[in-house]
Amino acid sequence: AQLRYADVISGDEGVDLWTDRSVGDRDSINGSGSFLIRRGRLVFSGDLGQYFSYYIQPDFASAAGTTDNVLQLRDAYFDVALDRAKVHRFRLGQSKVPFGFENLQSSQNRIPLDRADALNSGVRDERDLGVFYYYTPSTVQALFKEIAGAGLKHSGNYGMFGLGVYNGQGSNRRDANDSYHTVARFTYPMKLDSGQFLEFGVQGYRGRFVPNRGSFRNSATGGAVTVANPADDLRLLQGFRDERVALSAVMYPQPFGLQAEWTWGRTPGLDASTRLLDEEDLDGGYVQAMMKVDAGRYGTIFPFLRWQTFDGFNKAELNAPRNRVDDWELGVEWQINKQVELTAVYHLMDRNNLVTGNRAGRVDYTRFNSDVLRVQVQASF
Amino acid sequence: AQLRYADVISGDEGVDLWTDRSVGDRDSINGSGSFLIRRGRLVFSGDLGQYFSYYIQPDFASAAGTTDNVLQLRDAYFDVALDRAKVHRFRLGQSKVPFGFENLQSSQNRIPLDRADALNSGVRDERDLGVFYYYTPSTVQALFKEIAGAGLKHSGNYGMFGLGVYNGQGSNRRDANDSYHTVARFTYPMKLDSGQFLEFGVQGYRGRFVPNRGSFRNSATGGAVTVANPADDLRLLQGFRDERVALSAVMYPQPFGLQAEWTWGRTPGLDASTRLLDEEDLDGGYVQAMMKVDAGRYGTIFPFLRWQTFDGFNKAELNAPRNRVDDWELGVEWQINKQVELTAVYHLMDRNNLVTGNRAGRVDYTRFNSDVLRVQVQASF
Amino acid sequence: AQLRYADVISGDEGVDLWTDRSVGDRDSINGSGSFLIRRGRLVFSGDLGQYFSYYIQPDFASAAGTTDNVLQLRDAYFDVALDRAKVHRFRLGQSKVPFGFENLQSSQNRIPLDRADALNSGVRDERDLGVFYYYTPSTVQALFKEIAGAGLKHSGNYGMFGLGVYNGQGSNRRDANDSYHTVARFTYPMKLDSGQFLEFGVQGYRGRFVPNRGSFRNSATGGAVTVANPADDLRLLQGFRDERVALSAVMYPQPFGLQAEWTWGRTPGLDASTRLLDEEDLDGGYVQAMMKVDAGRYGTIFPFLRWQTFDGFNKAELNAPRNRVDDWELGVEWQINKQVELTAVYHLMDRNNLVTGNRAGRVDYTRFNSDVLRVQVQASF
Structure with a gap:
């Protein structure tokens, strides 16, 4: 479970960080300086005979309509191993899509607050x-386990x-x-003679995506407007092209580490001024530097610095709005014990709102520039 | 948990099978060839002293508004036994209503995908x-246990x-x-000298039901319309007559089995052309033939053939629309081990849509005729 | 879990008891004589090292839109003890606000059906x-445990x-x-030479509250109306003053007990005739007499009599409507064993409706005067 607190220190008003509803000020949808339960997950898992296993994880920090903290599913999958060493596995159900190192890291293994x-x-x-099908040779399984066992914030085994x-x-x-998405990923971990672990990955997906549409305000004087694509635009029913490739590189923190990922692709996206949804280009990524400092009986400390940039769109939000980011984060995660972590981040945001329904009189999807202090307590059980 | 996949092989377009949202094509509400988590249930149960016990089963495949996979209750009941042998029991809370053999069978014990x-x-x-009150003499309890123990797909003990x-x-x-429903059921299991188990049942319920009402389209050219009953029709508040009787007969698969049920009754139902809700007649049922084939270390295989017909209405759907069915199903369930099952069915559907909100331009509640291949993996834990 | 049943014996029609949706008649939103799952809670809790612990409690009797029995969070908190004796504790997350003895009592420890x-x-x-911060000296911890251990219906340890x-x-x-609420509470338990336990408390909170607004009917002839505060009334965004103090006194049932609480304060409240939300005065409380009768192997019986009065508003309901109460309750709780309780109450209600959406033609927020028989089975696990 994660409890968050955020306070806007300075900068523009009307901040709404789509990934964290505790961030806000008196002109935001969410109030300023408010507490939030960001995640809260229970895991039910087990083996069903020698070749089968299941994993079910509801989250109690979901919203349904105006009501918060409803239990909703995150994972519900069923693994079928084709051999006893689990080199070949099929995963059926709702589970993580193997696209990106950080996307696959659990929130316990990720150092920054949000991806x-x-x-x-x-x-x-x-x-x-x-x-999903995963292929992990025994040598790679052993390497994955060694990295995770050393407390180096691995992503977990989603196959080589x-x-x-x-x-x-x-x-x-x-x-x-009436079409699927398809995804493929290849990741290669290695151990240098010095003992330093490295991991490099490449991944991509493609498919067609149908964005949800609703009203939004694109001028201070006019009222709410909607997407203007003609009703016979077949892409509204059959989906817009949605495809990306991405590269990942990780030098694990022994004690100094570096992590970087970058993506390029095409995505459904809205031009707010013409109110047209179209297939748009995107690219962006992040570079993160971190340290692992062992503090003996006081646990482990991970200071980190991250820069991220994105020039794209967010297809999963209403109307697939423009998503421009140029953020810096300076923070520290303190692992007090195996189950309790405290993270504090000074976050310099330069981005735009992705949600509609701002306070009366404010235009949706506008840019803001704010400094925010964010704090999180995470308990794992 | 159940994961489903369905593909429409041929026939009319715009298929929406109300019991399984994975069935669809490019003109349906749900896309074609899509995956679906149909069921996902966690059980919490236990004894509270000698005479009391409880059973709680949430399902994580429920929808709330536009959001899927929210956890919602299926069962939450409390059993009070009046004697140590549990011949007389009261059940308080939300639980299965004893109407129909197949309705009482768990999805693990049912061979076809849907009831x-x-x-x-x-x-x-x-x-x-x-x-609810259940009476089960000790001899009948023993017989129920013997049938279930032999893996013959029993319905569970809901009383003789x-x-x-x-x-x-x-x-x-x-x-x-301001009125209840009342229900009664009698079922009688027996064992022939040959060892063959048979079970026969009769059941009925009555009460008054208030259908939910909303807009629907009953012509290709006009707009959406609503139920036209006058506002002073007291049945809209106090309910329409809702009463049924049914017969059940089961010859358990040793190795060849037969199962049939039939019902007759009165129900609230909509005449889409006149837009009037009224009390209507209904009747229908099914006949199912199945085999139990033991495949040694590869588990157990149940081939089956089912014909079902129904000339009635579905009171629980919006506007209680007409529900006409004339379906054939040919399939096989493979019990790989005690916990994992794979089922494949070739389903010839001749029925009508029961849901509103079809793609623009399509009339609601229309008939369709389609062949669908349906596959399910079920894991029980 | 709690299962409830209520039947309106006599009095006005159109009863809607906001705390218990099983209470109603043919003119109420809920039907008469209906069953209801009032509570159903699962607890997940544990220690995380020596100083940390967590407690998660979802409830499966929550509603989301038109759908009932969805799982929603009640408690999700994380305790940090500053010392091994847990004299000083911090509690982070969603948990009970320490305001009022009865509010802190669990439903298992409370004798009446609703607070x-x-x-x-x-x-x-x-x-x-x-x-939240809680301070509980070891002597007070010991006294709390002694009261609870004697089965005297304590409130639990929320600090001295x-x-x-x-x-x-x-x-x-x-x-x-953009403002918090702050709360403080002091409670003092003691044991007289006679062995009689007493507990006295004082508490208060203050903050700013933003009520939800929606349409309501305030006359039999006109249509639905809404809150009429001008759009530039800043209190609609920043909140109305919301502050209370309260006194609590408990003489534990050994075997005769008395319990009383009273509160005074200011709250957001609606004047339905002028349709204006404003800051209003409130006061009210209750006096309860109860007995603890040990019935040997048949458990324990608690007869009780309660009078409650309130002249205030309910800020958490839509439009913060007037909440006037002058009720008497005569009832008995039978603790059959440690886990099963049966409660029956004859409830003389003189109060007004707090929910909108009554049956057509009825004015919202009107007064009613009704005698209701209420029954509850509670199972704790």
């Missing part, structure tokens, strides 16, 4: 419903090679068209 | 909130005789009028 | 999201002294303005 927008906008809540087909509208959404 | 419409339309999600009063609007819906 | 309106209207669902800051919009609602 960077560029790769995270590829898959809504990182998950979808489908069938992964391949999948999935509905494509994102976690907990029904399929909307 | 047949004729009896299943009697109780929304098979459950309601009320007080059962009697109940319940709200009547169905699972997870509040009561809407 | 009295005067203090219970202070905090929606008794809970909010924030940070408690202090907190919280969002202020109530359980499972996002913060709506």
Whole structure:
């Protein structure tokens, strides 16, 4: 479970960070300086005979209509191993889509509070419903385990090679068209003679995505408007092209580490001024530097610095609005013990709002520039 | 948990199978060839002293508004036994209404993917909130256990005789009028000298039901219309007559089995052309033939053939629309081990849509004729 | 879990008891004589090392839109003890706000079916999201345990002294303005030479509350109207003054007991005739007499008599309507064993409706005067 608190220190008003509803001020949708339960997850898992296993994870920090903290599914999958060593595995159900190192990292293993927008906008809540195949040779399994066992913030075993087909509208959404998304990922971990672990990955997906549409305000004087594509634009029913490739590189923190990912692609996106949805280009990524400092009985401390940029669109939000980011984060995660973490981040945001329904009189999807202090307590159980 | 996949092979377009949202094509509400989590249930149960026990089962495949996979209650009941042998029991809370053999069978014990419409339309999600009494003599308890223990797909112990009063609007819906539903069921299992098990049952319920109303399209050219009953039609507040009787007969698969059920009754129903809700007649049922083939270390295989027909209405859907069915299903369930099942069905559908909100330009509640290939993986834990 | 049943014996029609949707008649929103699952809670809790612990409690009797029995969070908190004896503790997350003895009592420890309106209207669902500090000297911890261990219906350990800051919009609602609520409570338990336990408390909170607004009917002839405050009334965005103090006194039932609480304060409230929301005065409380009768192997019986009065408003309901109560309750709780309780209450209600959306033609927020028989089975697990 994660409890968050955020306070806007300075900068523009009307801040709404789409990934964290605790960020806001008196002109935002959410109040300023408010507490938020960001995540709260229970895991039910087990083996069903020698070749089968299941994993179910509801989250109690979901919203349904105006009501918060409803329990909703994150993961619900079923693994079928083809051999006892689990070199070949199929995963059926709702699970993480293998696109991006950081997307696959659990929130316990990620150091920053939220994933960077560029790769995270590829898959809504990182998950979808489908069938996935993972190939992990025994030597790679051993390396994955060694990295994770050393407390180096690994992403977990999603195969050295992964391949999948999935509905494509994102976690907990029904399929909307008559085509799948397909995804492939290859990641290669290695251990240098010095003992330093490195990991490099490449991944991509493609499919057709149908954005949700609704009203928004694109001028201070006019009223709410809607998407202006003609009703016979078949892409509104069958989906817009949605495809990306991405590169990942990780030098694990022993004690100094570096992590970077970058993505390029095409996505459904809205031009707010013409009110037209079209297929648009996107690119962006992040570079993160971090340290692992062992503090003995006081636990482990991870100072980090991250720069992220994105020039794209967020297909999973209403109307697939423009998503421009140029952020710096300076922070520290303190692992007090195996189960309790405290993270504090000074976040310099230069981005635009992705949600509609701002306070009366404010234009939607506008840019803001703010400094925000964010604090999180995370308990894992 | 159940993961489903369906593909429309041929036939009319715009298919929407109300019991399975994975069935669809490019003109349906749901896309074609899509994956779906159909069920996902966690059970919490236990004894509270010698005479009391409880059973709580949420399902994480429920929808709330536009969001899927929210956790919602299926069962939440409390059993009070009047004697140590549990011959006399009261069940308080939300639980299955004892109407129909197949309705009482768990999805693990049922061979086809979905229950047949004729009896299943009697109780929304098979459950309601009320007080039930079950009488099961010790000899009948022993017989029930013997049938279930032999892996013959029993319905579970809902009494040799059962009697109940319940709200009547169905699972997870509040009561809407000032009258209960009452239900009674008698079922009699027997074992022939040959070892063959047979079971015969009779059941019935009555009450008053208040259907939900909303807009629908009943012509290709006009707009959406609503139910036209006058506002002073008291039945809109106090409910329409809702009463059924049904017969059940089961010859358990040793190795060849037969199962049939039939129902007759009165129900609230909509005449889409006149837009009037009235009390209408209904009848329908199914006949199912199945085999139990033991495949040694590869598990157990159940080939089956089912014909179902229904000339009625579905009171639990918006506007209680006409529900006409004339379907054939040819399939096979493979029980890989005690916990994992794979089912494939070739389903010839001749029925009508029960949901509104079809793609623009399509009339609601129209008939379709389609061949669909349906596949399901079920994991029980 | 709690299952309820209520039947209106006599009096006015159109009864809607906001705390219990099983109460109603043929002119109410809910039907008469209906069953209801009032509560159903699962607890997940544990220690995370020596100083940390967590507690998560979803409830499956929540509503989301028109659908009932969805799982929603009640508690999700994280305790940090500053010392091994847990004299000083911080509680982070969504938990009970320390305002009122009865508000802190669990439903298992409370004898009447619902909390009295005067203090219970202070905090929606008794809970909010924030940070709380509790100070409990070891001697007071010991006394709390002695009272609870004797089965005397204690409130649980929320500190001898408690202090907190919280969002202020109530359980499972996002913060709506840029200010916190703050709360403080002091309670003092003692044991007389006779062995009689007494406990006295004082508490208060203050903050700014933003009520939800919607349409309502305030005359039999006109249509629905809305709140008429001008759009530039800043209190609609930043909140109305919301502050209360309260006194609590408990003489534990050994075997005869008395319990009383009273509150005074200011709150957002609606004048239905002028349709204006303003800051209004409130006061009210209750006096309860009860007995503890040990019935040997048949358990324990608690007869009780309660009078409650309130002249205030309910800020958490739509439009913060007037909440006037003058009720008598005569009832008995039978603790059959440690886990099963049966309660029956004859409830003389003189109060007004707090919910909108009555049956056509009825004015919202009107007064009613009714005698209701209410029955509850509670199972704790």
